[in-house]
Amino acid sequence: MKIIDFLFPKSCLTCGKSGSYICSSCIKKVGSPKPICCVCERPSVDFMTHSKCKKKLTLDAIVSVFRYEGVIRKAIIKLKYSFAKEIANDLAKCTIDKIVNNHLILPQKAILIPIPLFWYRENWRGFNQVEEVGKLLTGKLGWVFNTNILIRKSFRQPQTELKGDKRRENIRGVFSFNKNCTPIVSCHKSIVLFDDVLTTGSTMKEAGKVLKRNGFTNIWGLTISS
Numbered sequence: 001m002k003i004i005d006f007l008f009p010k011s012c013l014t015c016g017k018s019g020s021y022i023c024s025s026c027i028k029k030v031g032s033p034k035p036i037c038c039v040c041e042r043p044s045v046d047f048m049t050h051s052k053c054k055k056k057l058t059l060d061a062i063v064s065v066f067r068y069e070g071v072i073r074k075a076i077i078k079l080k081y082s083f084a085k086e087i088a089n090d091l092a093k094c095t096i097d098k099i100v101n102n103h104l105i106l107p108q109k110a111i112l113i114p115i116p117l118f119w120y121r122e123n124w125r126g127f128n129q130v131e132e133v134g135k136l137l138t139g140k141l142g143w144v145f146n147t148n149i150l151i152r153k154s155f156r157q158p159q160t161e162l163k164g165d166k167r168r169e170n171i172r173g174v175f176s177f178n179k180n181c182t183p184i185v186s187c188h189k190s191i192v193l194f195d196d197v198l199t200t201g202s203t204m205k206e207a208g209k210v211l212k213r214n215g216f217t218n219i220w221g222l223t224i225s226s
Contacts, residue, residue, distance in 0.1 A: 012071065013026075013075055014026040014070060014071040014074060020090050021084075021086070021087050021090045022071050022072070022091070023071070027094055029070050029071070030066050030067060030069055030070045030071060030072045031066070032065075032066065032098075033065075035047045035048075037049050037050045038059055038061065038201055038221065039053035039054075040053050046061070046063075046104075046105040047062060047063045047064070047105075048061045048105075049061055056212065057208070057209045057212045058208075059193075059204065059205060059208040059220065059221050060218055060219060060220050061105075061220050061221065062198060062201060062204055062222075062223065063105070063106060063220065063221065063222050063223070064198050064223045064224075065098045065099060065104065065223070065225065066094075066224060066225045067225060068197055068226060069225075072094070072224065073225070075087050075090065075091050076091070076129075076196050076197060076224065076225065079091065079129045079196075080196065085129075085132060088133045088136065089136065091224060092133045092137055093136075095133070095224055096136075096137060096140045099141070106192065106220065107189065107190035107192060108142075109142070109189060109190065111143065111190070112137060112138045112146070112222075113147070113149055113194065113207075114128060114134040114147060114195070115130055115150075115193060115194065115195040115203060115207060116128065116150055116151065116152040116175075117130075129196060130195055131147060133194075133196070134194045148178055149178055149181045149191075150175055150193075150210065150211065151175065151176045151177070151178055152174060152175060153174065153175065171203050171206045175206060175207050175210045177214040189218055190218045190219070191218065192220045193207050193211075193220070193222070194222050194223070195221070197223060197225050198221070198223040198226035201221070208221065
């Protein structure tokens with residue numbers, strides 16, 4: 001047992017059962033999102049973007065693993081706003097288990113890029129919660145983890161404070177491509193953009209546009225919840 005587990009025993013964020021932040025009983029109560037096309041938001045097969053909705057800069061799919069509810073919602077909020085970094089391990093484990101057990105379709109070989117925070121916000125928080133979970137996912141799924149390809153170049157109002165069109169307007173132009181990473185473009189077929197929560201998809205779509213404009217062709221989105 002780690003000394004931190006001895007001093008501060010883990011307990012489920014919902015029911016209080018000891019042993020982990022996300023217990024097996026509470027995770028079973030969290031639903032699965034319905035697969036939809038990320039463009040028209042109508043039902044689709046395996047979250048894939050409909051062929052009729054696809055354009056040059058459109059994401060190929062945005063896959064969400066859980067609904068944003070119950071113990072998953074509490075774990076994401078706790079990790080994000082209470083600086084409880086240890087929760088990343090349990091979130092990653094549950095996400096991987098769900099991907100494998102539900103046979104969710106994702107690229108076999110890919111570079112996982114966590115949606116970056118602006119440097120000021122990351123320094124204030126002490127870490128990027130999406131990076132923490134993303135590192136663990138890549139290790140289990142055999143992907144490559146990379147935080148250098150995509151850069152968040154400016155600070156904007158948090159997306160959680162906005163809705164609809166305001167989100168799209170707020171996030172426009174916030175990302176840029178790191179030109180020093182150009183050789184990587186030819187090394188892997190797929191990119192998986194990773195974030196914790198999908199709401200309107202504005203952030204994920206904006207990041208995808210930047211990468212597609214710079215030579216990447218097969219870009220997926222993956223979120224823990226939606």
